[in-house]
Amino acid sequence: MAEQKSPPEDILNVNNLSFYYGKNLALNQVTLPIRKNRITSLIGPSGCGKTTLLRCFNRMHDLYPNNRYEGEILMNSHNILEKNVDIIALRSSLGMVFQKPTPFPMSVFDNIAYGLKLKNIRNQNTLKEKVEKALRQAALWDEVKDRLKENATGLSGGQQQRLSIARTLAVEPMVMLFDECTSALDPISTQKIEDLIVDLKEEMTIVAVTHNMQQAARISDYTALMYIGKLVEYDETDNIFTRPKNKMTEEYVSGRFG
Amino acid sequence: MSYLKRRKIINILALTISTLCAALGLILLFIILFDVLKEGMESLSFSIFTKDPAPPGREGGLRCAFLGQGLITLIAALVGVPIGVLGGTFLAEYGKDMKLTKFLGRLSDMAMSVPSIVIGAFVYAVLVLPLGGFNGWAGAAALAIIILPIIVRTTADMMSLVPAALREAAFALGASYHKVIVSVVWRSAMSGILTGILLALARVAGETAPLLFTSFNSNHFQLNLNQAVPSLTVSIYQYAASPYESWVKLAWAAAFVITVLVLFLNILGRVVVRLRTKN
Numbered sequence: 001m002a003e004q005k006s007p008p009e010d011i012l013n014v015n016n017l018s019f020y021y022g023k024n025l026a027l028n029q030v031t032l033p034i035r036k037n038r039i040t041s042l043i044g045p046s047g048c049g050k051t052t053l054l055r056c057f058n059r060m061h062d063l064y065p066n067n068r069y070e071g072e073i074l075m076n077s078h079n080i081l082e083k084n085v086d087i088i089a090l091r092s093s094l095g096m097v098f099q100k101p102t103p104f105p106m107s108v109f110d111n112i113a114y115g116l117k118l119k120n121i122r123n124q125n126t127l128k129e130k131v132e133k134a135l136r137q138a139a140l141w142d143e144v145k146d147r148l149k150e151n152a153t154g155l156s157g158g159q160q161q162r163l164s165i166a167r168t169l170a171v172e173p174m175v176m177l178f179d180e181c182t183s184a185l186d187p188i189s190t191q192k193i194e195d196l197i198v199d200l201k202e203e204m205t206i207v208a209v210t211h212n213m214q215q216a217a218r219i220s221d222y223t224a225l226m227y228i229g230k231l232v233e234y235d236e237t238d239n240i241f242t243r244p245k246n247k248m249t250e251e252y253v254s255g256r257f258g
Numbered sequence: 259m260s261y262l263k264r265r266k267i268i269n270i271l272a273l274t275i276s277t278l279c280a281a282l283g284l285i286l287l288f289i290i291l292f293d294v295l296k297e298g299m300e301s302l303s304f305s306i307f308t309k310d311p312a313p314p315g316r317e318g319g320l321r322c323a324f325l326g327q328g329l330i331t332l333i334a335a336l337v338g339v340p341i342g343v344l345g346g347t348f349l350a351e352y353g354k355d356m357k358l359t360k361f362l363g364r365l366s367d368m369a370m371s372v373p374s375i376v377i378g379a380f381v382y383a384v385l386v387l388p389l390g391g392f393n394g395w396a397g398a399a400a401l402a403i404i405i406l407p408i409i410v411r412t413t414a415d416m417m418s419l420v421p422a423a424l425r426e427a428a429f430a431l432g433a434s435y436h437k438v439i440v441s442v443v444w445r446s447a448m449s450g451i452l453t454g455i456l457l458a459l460a461r462v463a464g465e466t467a468p469l470l471f472t473s474f475n476s477n478h479f480q481l482n483l484n485q486a487v488p489s490l491t492v493s494i495y496q497y498a499a500s501p502y503e504s505w506v507k508l509a510w511a512a513a514f515v516i517t518v519l520v521l522f523l524n525i526l527g528r529v530v531v532r533l534r535t536k537n
Contacts, residue, residue, distance in 0.1 A: 058430055060429070063425075063426065063429060064355075065355045089432070095430065096427075096430040098426065098427060100423055102423050102424050102427035104428070104442050104445070104446075105448075106441075106445065114433075114441070118432050118433050118437065167427075168431065171431060
């Protein structure tokens, strides 16, 4: 990280973002940048608001009633939290991978093609190409190339998670949001997915929520520590783990609280 | 120690009582099944499927009654299944955050326990009296009303069982709500919904009361739904209560066939579940 001369440009800017579940304040005036083609990890104890923040980026909270945003998240100088934003377009440019694998009850191929079909890509050859590309990117192609017609729910947990990643990659999003995507997986699958995430930053920007501080230290360029809805500290990952400015950060990353 | 002993005794008591109750229920069921099997097998002959009703003493069958019952059930399904599935979808998806939904759900659950003869009487008042006589449409309507709340409930329950994460994953790819429902939620809940439909149909396949006032029965081969339509269950009811031995035997045979049919529908429901979960 030391070799980065000028800081990369920001793809997203969170400005004074507060978020309410009904009357409960879950995010309290959070401000941080998300740098383009870098990995930003959000860490903090359970209930600190890191997943809530992640779900603001693709407006997942809109699926449930009585949720409210305050402040802004700027993307190309547009506030994506505004009411008139096309949420469907927004979600196809910010892909999300969840904690538990979410294979749809259909074939491996149809799973990957799902998002492409939503974009009205119908040409069989184009679909085939894009499915293969996504599966290769997700390091799953060799394991499933002979099983494309099989039901995706028959894959192993680690494979299902890489399938979920491939499905999101297939629509070529600008940003990938990972929500504790390795917490249900064994170390080998975790390793594969971490390698994959690091490779992906060539092409896109990554925001990853993780409970695992070693993981944050291993893969991310920037780290944000949150606590009870507030941003405690945001900095380059190296600084957070070796030279934290905030006392609480120091205690958290050294395992003395949280 | 004595407390532990007491707990053990209560445990044994509870086990014994519940086992006895289960046994009682099953024994009654088996007596009924045994009777139907024994009497039905004795009187069953192939002519029940090939011949139409005949006067007592002559060899007749219930061909038209099978077809009539089937036709009415089919129309009831054509009307009740789509409405039921879409209604259940509203309860589980679009309407899940509305206050109205809870009320509608309760109402639908209550409709499930309305005695079928009451539904028959209701349809008699709206579709038989104004139209001037028994007709097949009224019978189908009565059966549709009976299956509707069952299908609404099972559909809503099965759809609510689909994990929220699966829905969110589809939304996160930029899918619209109807797309999420059709391609992800319905697909995931498919086996449960199908089972609900099959069980609902199995339930009405053996109904007599709602047909008694609506499509009634006919001894002739006639499938015109503007008139009374032959019905298997109403025939069983009439034949079983008749003084003629040949008719009573035919009623047993028909009861046997319909029992096997309902059993088959139930088994089919389970097989569907098993096939889908294996996949």
